[in-house]
Amino acid sequence: MLFGLGAYLLWGVFPLYFRQLEPAGGLEIVAHRVLWSVVFVALLLTVVRRWRQVPPAVTDRRTLLVLATAAVLVTINWLVYVVAVNSGHVVEASLGYFINPLVSVLLGVVFFAERLRPLQWTAVGIATVAVLVLTLDYGRPPWIALALAGSFGLYGLMKKLVRVDPAPGLFVETAVVLVPAVVFLAVLHGRGEGTAGSEGAGHLLLLMSAGIATAIPLLLFAAASRRVPLSTMGLLQYVTPLIQLAVGVFVFSEPMPPARLAGFVIVWVALAVFSLDSLRNARAGARRRAADTVPEPV
Numbered sequence: 001m002l003f004g005l006g007a008y009l010l011w012g013v014f015p016l017y018f019r020q021l022e023p024a025g026g027l028e029i030v031a032h033r034v035l036w037s038v039v040f041v042a043l044l045l046t047v048v049r050r051w052r053q054v055p056p057a058v059t060d061r062r063t064l065l066v067l068a069t070a071a072v073l074v075t076i077n078w079l080v081y082v083v084a085v086n087s088g089h090v091v092e093a094s095l096g097y098f099i100n101p102l103v104s105v106l107l108g109v110v111f112f113a114e115r116l117r118p119l120q121w122t123a124v125g126i127a128t129v130a131v132l133v134l135t136l137d138y139g140r141p142p143w144i145a146l147a148l149a150g151s152f153g154l155y156g157l158m159k160k161l162v163r164v165d166p167a168p169g170l171f172v173e174t175a176v177v178l179v180p181a182v183v184f185l186a187v188l189h190g191r192g193e194g195t196a197g198s199e200g201a202g203h204l205l206l207l208m209s210a211g212i213a214t215a216i217p218l219l220l221f222a223a224a225s226r227r228v229p230l231s232t233m234g235l236l237q238y239v240t241p242l243i244q245l246a247v248g249v250f251v252f253s254e255p256m257p258p259a260r261l262a263g264f265v266i267v268w269v270a271l272a273v274f275s276l277d278s279l280r281n282a283r284a285g286a287r288r289r290a291a292d293t294v295p296e297p298v
Contacts, residue, residue, distance in 0.1 A: 004224030004236045010217040012243025015085045015093075016251070017213060020206055024195045026083040028188060029210065031181040032196070033078060034174050036211025041171040044215065053168040063162045064172070070158035071173040077151040084144045090248030091256065095134070096148030097241040098267050101274060102127045103153035111157060119277035123270045130266035137259040166222035170215060229282065235275055 021029050045051050057063050084093040102124055108114040116124070135141045159169070188194040196204050225233055245264070248254040256264075 001224070001228060001232070001236075003220045004228055004233055005239065007217040007220035007224060008236055008239040009243065010213075010220070011240040013247070014081075014213070015090045015244055015247045018082050018085045019252075021203075021210075022086060023199065024203075024207065026079055026086065027184060028194065028196075029082050029207070030075060030078045031184045031188075032207040033210040033214055034075070034177050034181040035185070036208050037174040037214045038171065038178050038211070040211035040215050041167055041174065044167055045171060048167070050165070050167055053165055054171060057162075057164050057168055057172050063164065066158050066162045067164065067169060067172045068176045070155050071176040073151050073155040073158065074173060075177050077148060077155060080144060080147045080151065084148070088252065088254060089144050090244055090252055091254045091260075092138075092142055092144045093148060094241040094244035094248060095142060095264065095267065096145035097152075097244065098238070098264075098271060099127055099131075099145065100149040100152055101237065102270065103149045104156055105274075107153050107157050117277055117281070119273055123274035123277070126270035126273065127267060130263050130270060133266060134260065134263035137257065137263060166218055167215075170218060235279075238271065 018029065024032075045054070057067060081093055084090065105114075105116065105120055106124065109116060131142065131146075134145075162169075164172070185194060185196075189197065196207055224236075228236075249256050
């Protein structure tokens, strides 16, 4: 539970961290995040002696293709999130992570022919109403939220298609986009537009810490997911968007007009229905497993 809470708390306070990276732009921040994630995870693999787990992920064509797709998706997710935070749309970004579980459910229906239970369909329908309400409030569809939920949902789908441990998987994913990131940084600094060398040592250290900020929550999440029931992790994940929403409203003073608040309330109703169904299903499964293990009388 502590590992899981640690991961979601760190993800929740990310807006405070990314604001400190200004005046770096979104692309520059993501490029540094890729670069220093590769460095940090490489050091981690060396310390824990897990390099032998990397070649199987690279030599298998299907696994490499899936991880490369995951790399593109998570890079898009990072870029949209950083741009959202640094352009004053933290509240809308938090909405993306509120609706992400429902997007993942729909992806399961589309790609794995999973059958939704009635309450799950109800939750999806309520969330759709919420998106329509928020579209009326914003005067446009909540593109940032939808892009974050969609990209992270598809990223989770890719991770479900392969069996790779978190650290080797993260190394391969970031290594796939390392060359474009380094080329971009080289061009940026060649034009004199990079901030890593012009904003002082503190700014450079903050950019370098992006690798640690990326890897630590992922490793905590992996440690928790091995030990905590999936239903519990599903409830814990709402900690992240709740913190992000609080940061957006109370720290960055982003507006929350009544119509927008109504849209969020409808989303929370959808998530309550979804969580209730997940808990009921998990308890029913536990009872079935307990019944199956009861020894027959002699």
